[in-house]
Amino acid sequence: MSTQQAFQTEALTTMARACRKAARGPARATTAQKNRMLRDLADRLEAETEAILAANQRDLDAAPGYGLSAAMVDRLRLDAKRIKSIADAVRQVATLPDPVGAISDLRPQANGIQVGKMRIPLGVICMIYESRPNVTIDAAVLALKAGNGIIQRGGKEAFHSNHALAAQIGHALEAHGFEAAAVSLVPTTDRAAMNHLLTLEEEIDLVIPRGGEGLIRFVSRTSRIPVIKHYKGVCHLYVDADADLDQAVALLINGKTQRPGVCNALESLLVHADIADAFLPRALEALAEKGVEVRGCPRTQAFSDQVLAATDDDYHAEYLDLIIAVKVVDSYDAALDHIETYGSNHSEVICSQNRRTTERFLRDVDASAVLVNASSRFNDGGQLGLGCEIGISTTKLHAYGPMGLVSLTTEKFVVLGDGHTRD
């Protein structure tokens, strides 16, 4: 390790320790204190729009040098309206219920003690993200409301924007008696610094990478700290023999076309053989009207010469585009097998009016959200009633599915006695 690297890793360790210490502030604050600070932050973001936009312009000027695509530049770009909407999102978080401190299930045990569980902050969260500067505010605000500190490592493309936004967080924290270090932006975007952060298991409790699959796989392979993983979304709609066909068409079109570029969009359609004659002609017509390319099994192809032949890769694909893979299956069990083989544990939908079949599907399918007669697009923190979302977990430890404030907390046991000792 060079002297400069050694210097940098020591600075990062110091930063993480300071964040851990500063995190006691939000951990012990009352809900009212946290909410006042958040509302103040929202006001500051609006008042400092000009300074934030000037910083953002520096990033936009540098964007061609990073070879950013037009879509990436759009994600990077802030304007007064976007800042207003970021500030409004902060005010919205201030209205959400505070999970911290709630004691549940407090009850006496046979041995005489009372035992319950108290919800507490996780401690320090490390957020690793790419080019969207709004994440700097969104993630910090959720972490703070749940009583945590946060270490943020954004992408180099948004370096100046992130610093301008983080400065406002620091001002708001200090104005309300918190240490600014409770939200610490990593001052460098180099890879070695990120790798070092991922070893700080004494200081950091949870790592949340937000970005492409490559980033997430890298972080989860490298980290000694638990990582919330969100891989791809290969979401299926299974149209059962007992489906309401109007509903099935509506769920198909909504899931595939309402916003095809997101992880809870449909990528595959499974159709029970008994209903294929009645359903597939309507489904294929509706998909064609929306300009969706269909890649199907031979039985699907029999319904239209527009249907291309699906390969095994198609059933694995997360298209994020107006393309869908279609397969006719002989039974509920065949549909389930297909989902187990090709699904990604993200969102799985059944369309059926048969209660026994839908109950089985709810129980049997291993996905972060299992939906009956509802669009896959509902698997989203806001739609599911969490009020917010810091990410979606497709692995089962700690959190599974969209993560709201409660997922940024844990529970400890509390025991109340009156001098009780153990025999």
Next chain:
Amino acid sequence: MSTQQAFQTEALTTMARACRKAARGPARATTAQKNRMLRDLADRLEAETEAILAANQRDLDAAPGYGLSAAMVDRLRLDAKRIKSIADAVRQVATLPDPVGAISDLRPQANGIQVGKMRIPLGVICMIYESRPNVTIDAAVLALKAGNGIIQRGGKEAFHSNHALAAQIGHALEAHGFEAAAVSLVPTTDRAAMNHLLTLEEEIDLVIPRGGEGLIRFVSRTSRIPVIKHYKGVCHLYVDADADLDQAVALLINGKTQRPGVCNALESLLVHADIADAFLPRALEALAEKGVEVRGCPRTQAFSDQVLAATDDDYHAEYLDLIIAVKVVDSYDAALDHIETYGSNHSEVICSQNRRTTERFLRDVDASAVLVNASSRFNDGGQLGLGCEIGISTTKLHAYGPMGLVSLTTEKFVVLGDGHTRD
């Protein structure tokens, strides 16, 4: 990698895949099916006592070759009474409530869908343990009751005992329509095999190491799969200025001496300066009566020339023996700072009749169990009402504290609609 190693890693991967597939059995079984299988297993263990003891004898005969201490040989040894008690523990698990399938908080959202969470098995658990053969039964039974498959890697010292016990699990599973592979004992105890297991993130959802700190640190550093960590227990009793002194003495003696060799035993005593004159003479006398060696700060030493001087290492120590570190602190905050610096997030006790102080302690102290006027020895799954315990987590992700059946499950979102689509 040698040909033999390549063969072995492939065999382990195949085993893990078979376990994952077989785990669908317990995942989808009814509570009654699982309980019948467990009661049958208990009967088989008793009926096959002779065969199990013969296998155990082979391990006992080999023990000197492994250089096992007398205490380790005792942990390894089975007899008819111990087998009866293992079987009774299995019957006890059959009586526990089944966490799987419960749907909580099902409620309508503004968008019209109903959203709830369903409790589901984690999938496949990998248990890595040392010389106690009873873990082979205990862990398998808890995993199965919670609907999971389990891969078990026991220590070489208990190789034959573990195989004899696992054989009975296999028979019970098959007799009740489950695949024996749902409980898979790793057929080798070499290190390379364990390392390979810890890379199988597609097949295994959670790793639980049970043993010394060295094993746990090795597993958590090596594994790509989430690991439940249980490091040491440096548990404090803080005797506040408003303590009931009779209670304080009772909590001290019970916490330190009732079973000094376990992780929830007390290792340190903190005494508020205002009450030191009244409390410490009584405390030191009671500790002396029980033969406990005291290592204290200078203010503690002033009360008795039997008190040795405590070093910084003493405040960090997990003695697991009749030794205690004692310190007089000037305030509640000083006690809290000491616990934050030296504690291990395991079990922390306050003795106080002051409601404001105890409420603050409950909220401020970061430990898997925080106890008010109750012995640290209550931090145990059985005592806390979990009915069982597969381990204690001292890290906050997924589980914090003793882990019962619920900690071997997770929750997925369930969404019920009637053709609902997203705007």
